[in-house]
Amino acid sequence: MKTRFFQLIELVKKILQKKLVFSFLLIFILLGILSIMMILLPLKNLYNSTIQLKEEISQAKIAALNKDIPLLKERIRISNEILAKTENNLQKFSWTRFLPVIKNYYADGQRGIVAGKASLRATEIFIKAIEPYQDFLGIGKREGTGEKTSQERINFLVKTIIEVNSHLDEVENNLNVVKENINQIDATRYPPKIKGVLIREKIIEIQNLISEVDQFFSQGRPLIQKADWLLGKDNPRYYLFIFQNDGELRPTGGFWTAYGILKVDNGQVTPVVSDDIYNLDKKFGNRLPAPRPIKEYHKNIDYWHLRDMNLSPDFSVSLETFLENYKKVRQDQIDGVFAIDTQVLVSVLNVIGGIGVPGWGNFKPDPDNRCFGCPQAIYQLEMLADKPRAGIIENRKGFLAPLMHSLIANCLGSPKEKIAPLVQVLWQNLEEKHILIYFPDPELENSVVTLGIGGKLENSTKDYFHLNDANFGGAKSNLFIEYNIEERYQKKGEKIIKFVNVEYKNPAPPSNCNLEKGELCLNGIYRNWFRFYVPKGSQLIKMTGSEVDPVIYEELDKTVFEGFFGDKNPLYPQSKLTISVEYELPFTGNHFMLFFQKQPGKKQISHKIFVDNELVQENTIRKDTKIVIAL
Numbered sequence: 001m002k003t004r005f006f007q008l009i010e011l012v013k014k015i016l017q018k019k020l021v022f023s024f025l026l027i028f029i030l031l032g033i034l035s036i037m038m039i040l041l042p043l044k045n046l047y048n049s050t051i052q053l054k055e056e057i058s059q060a061k062i063a064a065l066n067k068d069i070p071l072l073k074e075r076i077r078i079s080n081e082i083l084a085k086t087e088n089n090l091q092k093f094s095w096t097r098f099l100p101v102i103k104n105y106y107a108d109g110q111r112g113i114v115a116g117k118a119s120l121r122a123t124e125i126f127i128k129a130i131e132p133y134q135d136f137l138g139i140g141k142r143e144g145t146g147e148k149t150s151q152e153r154i155n156f157l158v159k160t161i162i163e164v165n166s167h168l169d170e171v172e173n174n175l176n177v178v179k180e181n182i183n184q185i186d187a188t189r190y191p192p193k194i195k196g197v198l199i200r201e202k203i204i205e206i207q208n209l210i211s212e213v214d215q216f217f218s219q220g221r222p223l224i225q226k227a228d229w230l231l232g233k234d235n236p237r238y239y240l241f242i243f244q245n246d247g248e249l250r251p252t253g254g255f256w257t258a259y260g261i262l263k264v265d266n267g268q269v270t271p272v273v274s275d276d277i278y279n280l281d282k283k284f285g286n287r288l289p290a291p292r293p294i295k296e297y298h299k300n301i302d303y304w305h306l307r308d309m310n311l312s313p314d315f316s317v318s319l320e321t322f323l324e325n326y327k328k329v330r331q332d333q334i335d336g337v338f339a340i341d342t343q344v345l346v347s348v349l350n351v352i353g354g355i356g357v358p359g360w361g362n363f364k365p366d367p368d369n370r371c372f373g374c375p376q377a378i379y380q381l382e383m384l385a386d387k388p389r390a391g392i393i394e395n396r397k398g399f400l401a402p403l404m405h406s407l408i409a410n411c412l413g414s415p416k417e418k419i420a421p422l423v424q425v426l427w428q429n430l431e432e433k434h435i436l437i438y439f440p441d442p443e444l445e446n447s448v449v450t451l452g453i454g455g456k457l458e459n460s461t462k463d464y465f466h467l468n469d470a471n472f473g474g475a476k477s478n479l480f481i482e483y484n485i486e487e488r489y490q491k492k493g494e495k496i497i498k499f500v501n502v503e504y505k506n507p508a509p510p511s512n513c514n515l516e517k518g519e520l521c522l523n524g525i526y527r528n529w530f531r532f533y534v535p536k537g538s539q540l541i542k543m544t545g546s547e548v549d550p551v552i553y554e555e556l557d558k559t560v561f562e563g564f565f566g567d568k569n570p571l572y573p574q575s576k577l578t579i580s581v582e583y584e585l586p587f588t589g590n591h592f593m594l595f596f597q598k599q600p601g602k603k604q605i606s607h608k609i610f611v612d613n614e615l616v617q618e619n620t621i622r623k624d625t626k627i628v629i630a631l
Contacts, residue, residue, distance in 0.1 A: 261334075
């Protein structure tokens with residue numbers, strides 16, 4: 001009896017155990033189904049819609065680059081539909097907002113959706129604003145005759161700008177929404193990479209891009225709002241043009257060899273003054289003793305001439321010094337200043353073809369064997385400015401105002417299909433600092449600086465780098481010199497040590513620089529005063545390649561490491577030379593932004609970044625560039 005009782009107990013236990021296993025199995029299956037319904041399927045749908053959205057935005061970018069307005073509008077419509085689907089898929093994870101840590105990622109997703117909607121809306125508004133003027137702007141597929149005369153185009157340009165300006169409030173409001181939401185995303189919450197795809201770096205890049213676009217619209221608007229004023233709709237405006245000969249590089253982009261004044265009256269451009277800067281210096285006389293850099297590095301120069309006053313790499317600082325002394329010689333009305341170099345002429349000629357300038361010859365973009373393949377237009381400019389002549393040539397550098405007048409007239413008279421390429425070339429020259437702008441009006445000048453087209457040295461990131469070269473050799477070797485820069489970061493405990501190597505390479509053969517022979521000296525010995533502008537507080541460890549002891553000081557809120565080569569060890573044609581600095585940065589951390597500011601007048605720079613001995617980035621720098629550094 002007792003045995004049967006125990007057997008019954010064992011049977012009950014086995015049944016209970018099986019039920020328990022079954023219950024656990026049932027719970028596990030239910031949890032699995034719930035996971036699939038609440039996590040896996042929604043996650044898959046969210047992923048798929050995100051990929052679709054990414055692809056559609058890529059197609060929209062292509063349409064924008066091709067200037068296909070109808071296709072761009074269609075891509076934006078589809079992007080809005082996919083974004084709505086993505087929002088719906090994300091909403092299925094709303095229950096995660098109550099979970100620690102995970103709730104932050106859900107919130108970031110919502111911020112991304114809001115920012116996406118606002119950015120698409122801003123694009124739609126902008127397209128709506130410019131669509132009626134696409135024929136004039138040379139974009140889109142719409143057929144039309146467009147305006148014929150220069151005056152008609154000027155009048156229509158003002159009308160276009162005023163109309164576009166009326167829509168900018170709404171564009172800016174949407175951009176503020178984008179900026180507000182994107183900036184709330186904490187990039188440090190995300191890993192540097194997932195399956196080899198950069199995550200954290202891309203978030204930081206997007207945040208910086210959005211801030212720049214927002215700043216572009218908010219700070220650049222005074223230029224648009226005062227477009228009719230700038231074009232002389234009420235009263236004539238007078239603009240000073242300075243020709244920076246980038247073949248002989250100086251701190252702001254080139255040697256100041258010629259100047260001119262153009263009057264703009266109701267859009268009509270007229271040359272007023274065009275002269276050799278040496279003639280201006282004759283009137284200025286020997287008023288000022290030469291500053292230290294000219295005394296130490298220039299040859300046989302005892303006074304500070306107007307042509308040498310662009311010693312500061314900050315264009316506005318150099319120009320204000322120049323204008324203060326210019327007014328001692330001439331009392332011209334100056335409403336704005338434009339500094340241009342040879343690249344502006346060549347790039348515009350590549351679009352419109354050659355031009356003739358009465359009294360000064362023809363200018364073409366074609367290669368010229370007389371200057372080892374440089375564009376004929378550059379050779380023509382150098383010949384006018386610097387070729388030795390028998391006897392006295394009156395105003396031999398008075399080509400600038402007539403040249404600019406002819407260039408502007410040819411651009412305004414170009415067929416409509418060339419308008420968009422010309423606008424693109426103009427903006428490219430501004431970005432690459434072959435054109436620098438200065439306005440005495442503080443509001444306009446602030447817009448120019450904010451847009452990055454004023455040649456101002458900025459310091460908006462933790463790490464900063466600017467190499468400034470000044471050719472004190474006289475020859476035009478910078479037409480041929482190539483620049484290769486390597487920046488190497490190394491952690492030593494909490495300290496960040498930076499090594500910078502700069503290779504100057506001149507691959508072209510030498511010119512005959514014997515002035516008695518009357519030859520045009522383009523490529524000769526290169527004497528260079530160089531300065532490294534780095535974050536304020538950086539400590540120099542070592543400099544090599546300089547013939548003089550490094551000079552260290554603070555300027556423009558930066559620390560400067562100065563050196564020179566060219567007397568004992570110059571850069572000869574068909575050779576190369578290297579300088580380097582090693583210094584300790586004044587901050588710590590593993591992630592930061594490098595702001596590389598290119599010197600005006602330089603065409604491009606080959607650039608590499610190393611962390612320890614590993615090459616992490618390789619770029620060709622043509623404009624100011626921000627780069628994320630991860631140590």
